[in-house]
Amino acid sequence: MILFELFIGFLKVGCFAFGGAYGAIPLIRDVVLSYGWLDDEMLTYMIAVSESTPGPIMVNMATYVGSSQAGFLGSLVATLAVVLPSFIIILLVTAILKAVLKNPYVRAVLRGLKPCMIGIILATGVYMIIRNGIVIQDSVLLVRPLILTLVLGAIYFGSGKTKKSGVSPILLICLSALAGIAAYGF
Amino acid sequence: MNLLLNLFLTFAKIGLFTFGGGYAMIPLIEKICVEKKQWITQDEMMNITVIAESTPGPIAINCATFVGFKKKKFLGALIATVGMVLPSFCIIFAISKLLDHFLEITWIAHAFQGIKIAVGILILDAAIKMLQKMQKKPMPKVFMLCAFAAMLLINIFSVRISSIILMLTAGLISLILFMVKKPAVKGGDGK
Numbered sequence: 102m103i104l105f106e107l108f109i110g111f112l113k114v115g116c117f118a119f120g121g122a123y124g125a126i127p128l129i130r131d132v133v134l135s136y137g138w139l140d141d142e143m144l145t146y147m148i149a150v151s152e153s154t155p156g157p158i159m160v161n162m163a164t165y166v167g168s169s170q171a172g173f174l175g176s177l178v179a180t181l182a183v184v185l186p187s188f189i190i191i192l193l194v195t196a197i198l199k200a201v202l203k204n205p206y207v208r209a210v211l212r213g214l215k216p217c218m219i220g221i222i223l224a225t226g227v228y229m230i231i232r233n234g235i236v237i238q239d240s241v242l243l244v245r246p247l248i249l250t251l252v253l254g255a256i257y258f259g260s261g262k263t264k265k266s267g268v269s270p271i272l273l274i275c276l277s278a279l280a281g282i283a284a285y286g287f
Numbered sequence: 288m289n290l291l292l293n294l295f296l297t298f299a300k301i302g303l304f305t306f307g308g309g310y311a312m313i314p315l316i317e318k319i320c321v322e323k324k325q326w327i328t329q330d331e332m333m334n335i336t337v338i339a340e341s342t343p344g345p346i347a348i349n350c351a352t353f354v355g356f357k358k359k360k361f362l363g364a365l366i367a368t369v370g371m372v373l374p375s376f377c378i379i380f381a382i383s384k385l386l387d388h389f390l391e392i393t394w395i396a397h398a399f400q401g402i403k404i405a406v407g408i409l410i411l412d413a414a415i416k417m418l419q420k421m422q423k424k425p426m427p428k429v430f431m432l433c434a435f436a437a438m439l440l441i442n443i444f445s446v447r448i449s450s451i452i453l454m455l456t457a458g459l460i461s462l463i464l465f466m467v468k469k470p471a472v473k474g475g476d477g478k
Contacts, residue, residue, distance in 0.1 A: 117451050118343045123413035125345075127438070127450050135447060145403040146390070150382060152409065156302050156375020157312075157345030164376050168383035176380050180372060187344020188368055191352040192361070194338055202341050206462060211341055213461020214454050216427035219417045220434025221450045226411030228442040233404050250404050257408050273405050281401025287394045 103171050104178050110136055111163045111182035118159055119218045125159035127225040129166075138170050145229065153274050159183055230254075245284045253277050291359060291366050297324065298351045298370035305347065312347045326354050347371055426464075430457050 110132040118125035126148060133139050139147065151161035160180060167179030194202065201207055234250030236243040256276060260268045268276070297319060305312040313336065320326045327335075331353075339349040348368060355367025389395050421427050434453055441448050 113451060116343055117454055118345075119341075119454075123410055124343075126410060131449050131451070135449070142403070145406050146386070146399050148406045148410075149399070149402045150386065151379070152406070154375060154378050154382065155305055156372070156378070157347050159345055160348070160372055161375050161379045164379040165383045165386075168380050173380070176376070176383070180376055184344070184348055184368065184372060187342060187348045188352050188364070190342045190344065191338070191349050192356060192364060194342065195353055195356050202338065206465070209462045209465035210458040211461075212427070212465075213430055213457040213459070216421060216430035217434040217454050217457030219414060219421060220431040220436075221438045221453060222410060222417065223414035223431070224435045224438035224442065226407055226409075226414050228439060229407035230404070230411060233407055246400070246404065249401055250408075253401070253404055254408055257405075257412065270409050273409065274402055277401035277405035278398035279401070281398045282394055285397035285400055287397070 104175060106136060107167050107170060107175055107179045108182045110138075111167075111179045112185065114159060114163070115183040115186035119215060123158070123222050124218055125162070127221045129159065129162050130225065133166055138166055141232075145233070149274055153271055249277075249280055249284055253280060291363065293324075294355055294358060294363055294367045295370040298355075298367045299374055301347065301351075302371045303374040312350075316347065316350050320350070320354050326358055331357070430461070433457075 114125055114128045114132055118128055130141075130144060133144055134141065147162060147165050148158070150165070151158045154161060160183060163179040163183035164176045167176035169175075171178070230250060234246050236246045253273065253276070257268050257273050301312065301315055301319060305315055317332050321329055321332050335350055335353045336346070338353075339346040342349065348371060351367040351371040352364045355363035355365070357363075359366070390399065418431070421431065434457060437453055438450060440446070441450075
């Protein structure tokens with residue numbers, strides 16, 4: 102049963118993940134949280150791991166969630182499910198359906214779908230920053246998460262101005278790990 | 288070398304050495320498949336990028352499937368795609384067995400306190416980059432802002448509405464608007 106759920110869950114992700122690597126993250130959150138496979142904290146860790154290991158992020162996430170829920174077979178089923186839709190779609194597009202993407206009705210649907218996806222990704226990013234940066238415990242605002250957020254944000258977006266020498270995602274994750282240890286102790 | 292084996296090894300190499308996924312992978316795929324192996328032309332590479340943008344799924348998978356299919360039909364597509372996925376599958380599977388134990392170590396748990404903030408920043412950055420590439424017209428802006436507001440509210444109040452519903456609704460509204468507009472234009476031509 103869990104294998105079937107994993108298959109359906111990640112098939113959904115594979116079918117709707119427009120917008121590249123990050124397009125899949127809100128969807129995966131949706132699916133993973135609604136089935137109760139991981140909590141929000143663990144999911145965030147997993148996004149960082151997927152980002153720092155080679156390969157497409159959504160494939161990495163599927164493998165991880167599958168493995169955590171149902172071992173090797175689970176990771177196999179989830180990975181297969183997440184790849185299957187794009188595999189089939191590209192086969193169809195290259196073999197017979199090239200004209201479909203030029204069809205005005207299909208283009209009309211995509212015109213609405215893509216900006217919506219961008220809005221969803223933006224909201225997910227903003228929400229995750231607020232949730233992890235502004236932590237209120239016993240009605241006291243915790244200082245350390247807030248400072249970490251401000252410092253890391255300044256490093257990343259500050260360096261992004263000069264395109265070539267900007268901080269890469271992997272470097273940011275390494276720096277954030279060091280910052281976390283610096284803030285909370287070894 | 289056997290072409291199938293070559294496809295498999297080449298895409299396994301791409302899968303092993305591309306971090307971050309998505310558009311970060313395009314330059315490497317282009318360099319290997321267009322310049323070095325000459326499996327596809329520059330034009331075809333452009334085409335596949337456009338197709339990948341309008342279809343769901345990781346762009347690297349789309350490229351692997353496309354190149355594999357072009358060289359060796361279905362079997363080629365299958366082999367190239369499996370090659371692309373296999374390295375990260377093995378790595379992540381190994382990590383998944385260890386991560387829970389890792390997090391019990393204090394300093395690693397502390398490191399993740401910083402990392403989880405970095406993840407939010409990276410997602411925000413990806414969204415900002417997509418925003419900059421979005422058409423500067425009122426329609427996409429309205430769609431984007433509505434989806435943003437809806438998704439933020441869904442998150443804050445933990446409502447169980449899937450983002451898939453939001454996307455389908457946006458696609459449907461866009462289609463209806465297009466169909467309403469089209470006859471109106473035709474009618475205008477008639478006069």
